[in-house]
Amino acid sequence: MFYLVGLGLGDAKDITVRGLEIVKKCNKVLLEAYTSILTVGQEVLEAFYGRPVIIADRELCESNIDDILKEAIHTDVALLVVGDPLGATTHTDMLLRAKQLGVETEVVHNASIINAVSCCGLQLYNFGETVSIPYWTETWKPSSFFDKIVGNFSRNLHTLCLLDIKVKEPTEESLTKKIRQYMNPKFMTVSEASSQLLQIIEARQNSNITKSTLVVGLSRIGSPDQKIVARSLGEMQNYDLGPPLQSLVIPAPVLHPLELDYIRHYSVS
Numbered sequence: 001m002f003y004l005v006g007l008g009l010g011d012a013k014d015i016t017v018r019g020l021e022i023v024k025k026c027n028k029v030l031l032e033a034y035t036s037i038l039t040v041g042q043e044v045l046e047a048f049y050g051r052p053v054i055i056a057d058r059e060l061c062e063s064n065i066d067d068i069l070k071e072a073i074h075t076d077v078a079l080l081v082v083g084d085p086l087g088a089t090t091h092t093d094m095l096l097r098a099k100q101l102g103v104e105t106e107v108v109h110n111a112s113i114i115n116a117v118s119c120c121g122l123q124l125y126n127f128g129e130t131v132s133i134p135y136w137t138e139t140w141k142p143s144s145f146f147d148k149i150v151g152n153f154s155r156n157l158h159t160l161c162l163l164d165i166k167v168k169e170p171t172e173e174s175l176t177k178k179i180r181q182y183m184n185p186k187f188m189t190v191s192e193a194s195s196q197l198l199q200i201i202e203a204r205q206n207s208n209i210t211k212s213t214l215v216v217g218l219s220r221i222g223s224p225d226q227k228i229v230a231r232s233l234g235e236m237q238n239y240d241l242g243p244p245l246q247s248l249v250i251p252a253p254v255l256h257p258l259e260l261d262y263i264r265h266y267s268v269s
């Protein structure tokens, strides 16, 4: 059996009872470590589970997943995913691949940033399409995600923006010279995301979303030191929300009175 087990957002103890039972009985337990990170490290998880956990990087999850799935034909293998296992497309692909290989699968759900975002007071029912904001490079500055934010905004819907994570990314040099070299891990901040959005707004010059638009920054949601801050997009560019992970929300232009009441607590004015 191949188990996909959600770990939730906060710490080791957020795993469900069913998830923990599976972790304890499996022959092999892997921790997916490139679509999200937990505020606690591998050692804390191993101590809590009382067993070793193998780190599964992008290469293993994308290129070598068939080997893991084939093992799961005869033994029990669990892949632990921070948040909900189906909160990122990668794991849906894995389930499809497992079906093609005839491997039985089971998913254990858990809290995800996709639902925990409501901690800022914005109602889940009023969210539109979620977007991902990628890190720009000198030569690659995509802005198609902004059209989706504008689409949500014009239909009076909120947008959850998930921010780029770069873990074990090959350096440009290693791609051309075929040597194994990786960049230092980096996690996009709310401030960096706001800066990219402001550059798009400036280039387009006719957006309903401006530097005065209210946005909400979220960091380390689900952990004891989580932060929620409501500011204008212009102010958010200079706001430091501390260590990762972080997400940015662009609320709808007209909020429900309850949403407004709640969100006021996170704003300075």
Ligand SMILES: C[S@@+](CC[C@H](N)C(=O)[O-])C[C@H]1O[C@@H](n2cnc3c(N)ncnc32)[C@H](O)[C@@H]1O
Pocket: 009, 035, 036, 081, 082, 083, 084, 085, 086, 087, 088, 111, 112, 113, 114, 161, 162, 163, 164, 165, 218, 219, 220, 221, 222, 245, 246, 247, 248
């Ligand atoms: C690809 S998504 C993975 C979603 C994860 N599987 C889940 O269900 O929550 C990763 C992005 O979600 C956001 N995120 C995940 N956990 C978060 C948290 N605890 N607080 C704030 N943002 C978070 C960040 O923007 C991060 O880069």
